[in-house]
Amino acid sequence: MNSHLLNGHYRIVKVLNDGEKGKTYLVEDVNLADSQFIVKQFRSPSSNPQTLTILRRLFDSKAATLEKLGQHDKIQKLITSFEENEEFYIVQEFIFGNPLTDEIIQGQPLNKDQVISLLSDILEILVIVHSYGVIHRDINPANIIRRESDKKLVLVNFVTGNEGITNTDDNLEYMPIEQFNGNLKYNSDIYALGVVAIAALLGLSANEISNLRTQKNRLTGEIVWQNKNIKINRKLARIINRMVRFNYRKRYQYATEVLDDLKKITNVDNDQQKQHQKKLLLVLTGVAGCITLGVGAWQLRLPKPLIDAQQTLYQEGVNQYEAGNYEGAVENLNQAIKLDPKNALAYNKRGDAYYRLGDYEQAQADSSQAISLNPQDANAYFDRGFAFSELGKYKEAIADYTQAIKLNSQDAYAYYGRGLAHAQLKDNKGAIGDFSKAIALKPEYTEAYLQRGILRRRLRQRIEAIQDFDTVIKINPSDAKAYYQRGLTQSINKQKYAALKDYTDAININPKYIEAYLNRGDVYSDLGDNLEATEDYNAILQIDPKFTAAYIHRGIHRFSFGDYKGAIQDYTEALKLDSNNLAAYNNRGNAYLDLGNKKAANQDYSRAIAINGSNALAYYNRGVIRTKQKNKQGAIADFKKAAKLFQQQGEKDSYQDAQREIAILQNNSLPAPTTRPKSGKREKR
Known part of the structure; x- marks a missing residue:
């Protein structure tokens, strides 16, 4: 060109x-x-x-x-x-994928959960963006891409300079009045995202969104958007209305505020979030103990007016942090640090705020600065260790935890953090040693028992693992995770009824424990309790209709008792949610094959191979089809590829299956294979 x-x-x-x-x-x-x-x-x-x-x-x-x-x-x-x-x-x-304009289609409104998921994904990105002092300035469906590789939303086309303050007709519908007047605010992005949400809920095309300008209240300037013909969740509508308020002062001020309100109306299990919060609490351990010393040190250096100003800014930063406004905390602590660049305490607290914002690099940088100002600050090493862990720098994290332990040998949390890092590096002995030391220092440290139990199970020390989970339950009989993890261990030990009881206890404690329902459903299915298994899979989909694994597992269950059409329906639903799901293609191919639809089965196996050329199961299954179609050379080629991949992956039984089929074909015999690899019907990824 x-x-x-x-x-x-x-x-x-x-x-x-x-x-x-x-x-x-x-x-x-x-x-x-x-x-x-x-x-x-x-x-x-x-x-x-x-x-x-x-x-x-x-x-x-x-x-x-x-x-x-x-x-x-x-x-x-x-x-x-x-x-x-x-x-x-x-x-x-260049992001390979489709813009959100392909998902927000005229006349096809998205449902509440889809819109909440969309808002949450973009708001989490905006938390990061705004923490850098950046305003995107052009939030609209064309600048939100659904990445093909992992189906995640990616924000693109950041506007620089004064590009975002242009009076062009192609972005007025997303632009709040203060941006139009050249007075950009962080929540200008929130307004634009609110308009995107309105378009999604009403099913408005890009052209129709411009009609919102004519639907504003002439007196207040507020968008009048709710459609009597489309039922909108009231709580979600209230959140969106606050996102698109005409006056930016009456709008949400921070993306975190919107996220907090969205979480209140979702049905998604918050167990993982609570786990993350517990880890974050560890980061803050010990900060209170050094406040008096830290404040005293910088008070000796500064004139009283500056001391008063910095105390005010620091305290405001702490208040903002404790209120969950981490961006506001960063802004106040930035000013406190400008007044005194040697205030180690302010760096510590700002690092904690960045950690909560997910900016682990900046958290690490602030901890490093605190360490350089006070090399004897064990808490700063501890903080930096967690930041390094989040960045995947486990060796550096271990070095920091080790230094924290040298400075404070009684810190159980530092041993625990180092144990997590050792586990990531597959240093199982080191990890178990650290978890054990944390337990010795803090005998009721349930998280340390839980992690040690999980690691012991992976090492096939199942009796010891169960003992750890037993201890957690004894300390805290309401710990659903301990029942769940013990249930997993019982399942591996073929103690199915004991596993059922543990999963049930976990569900009774946490009625939205999706993983417990999933594993209990699998045990029921193995026991032939078809109704109970189906009820568990259905329960998951009531909690989260977009939980792909529930469709996969229910499809496997239906296949197990000959409901091939039902299995195909489930695998198809899974593929609507994740078009690259290998298990769904492989398992649906199996169901088509058992129904005698060789063409559809072949297409599904070939699609799985196209997505991942290392998927041994798909090659094997396609070899089965080609054998039935008397395509000898094609079948041999597929079985050879499958055998090579099975061997590389350590799948001995499946490797032998493939080798046997090759031998049969090379001896000029073409019977249809009677067996598939054991994982053929049970691929659950």
Whole structure:
């Protein structure tokens, strides 16, 4: 399309947008095979050297911000930036997937749970974005991409400079009045996302969204959007109305506030969140003990007016933190640190706030600064250890926990944190040693018993594992996780009725414990209790209609007693939720095969192979089909591929099955294989 190579190696494939201030291109890197990127060009309004210098500094700053943001998985990554012919360019990753405009379709409203999920996903991204002091400025369905690889929503097309304050007709419907007037606020993004939610609930196309402008109350400016013909959950409508209030002061101020209100109306099990909160509480352990010393130290250095100002800012930051407003805490602590860059206590607290915002890199940086100011601060090493763990830097985390232990050898939490890091590195001996030390220091530390029990089960020390879970239950008879984990161990030990009791106890304590229902349903299915198994799978789908595994497991259950059509329906529902689910394709292929529909079975196995070329089961099953179709060479090729993969994966029985089928075929015999690998009917991923 264009012979000129941007920056010497980016070939323009397509012009995506041609605006007054620059262009956006889809490009390919001539030095990299099958590579596509998005390039944005920003034109300078003047060739004046001073203007260019100012613009260059602004551009470098914006590029640096985009680079930091792109380190997060759900934000479009910055590849590079460059200047060419007094024009500025940024290169970003091309997200393979579909924009939200493909999901928000005219006349097809999304349901409450779908909209809550959409809002929660984007709000979690905005928490990160706003923590960097960045406002997206152009939230709309076209800038939210459903990534093909994992079906996660990714936020793209961050606006830089004053691009977001333009009076073009293509974004007015999402733009709040303060943005239109050039007075951007963080909650300007919240307003735009609220409009997206309205469009999703009403099933409005991109063109129809513009009609919202004509539906505003003439006196108040508020959007009048609720449709009598579409039933909207009142609590959700109340949240959205607050998101799109005309006056930004009456709107939600922070993305975390919206998330908190959404959580109150969801039916999703919060067990994992509670676990995360417990871990976060560990991060804060010991902070109170060092407040007096820390405050006294910086009071000696500062004049009294500055001491008073910093105390006020610090305390306000603490108050904001305790109220759950972590962005506000960061803002106040930033100012406190500006007044005294050597205030280790403020760095500690700001690091905690960044941790709660999910910005583990900044949390690690603040802990490092606190350590440099006070190398004897065991709590700072502990905090940084947790930040390193969240970043996947387990060796660094272990080093920090070890230093924290040297400074405070009685800190059970530091041993526990180090045990978690050792477990991630498969150092089972080290992990069990640390959990045991944490228990010795704190004999009622239930989380340490629980983690040690899980690890012991993985090491096939099942009696010892059950003893750990027994101890947790003795300390806290209402710990649903301990019953669940003991149930898993009982299942492995073939103690099915004992497992049923444990799963039932877990469910009685937590009626929304999805994993307990799932595993209890599997045990019922194995025992032939068809009605009870079906009820458990159905219970999961009442709690969370989008829980893909429930459809997979119910499909396996239906298949087990010959309900192949019902199994196919379940696998199809699973694929609607996750179009790349290998288990659904493989298992649906099995069901089609048992119904005699070889063509459909072959298509499902081939699709599984296309998604993952290392899926041995799909090759084996397709070999079965090809054998039945008397495609000898194709069958042999599939069985050979399956055998190789089974061998690599340590699947000895399945490897032998594949080898046997190859031998039969090579001896010029073409009977239909009578067995499949044992995992064929039970693939549950």
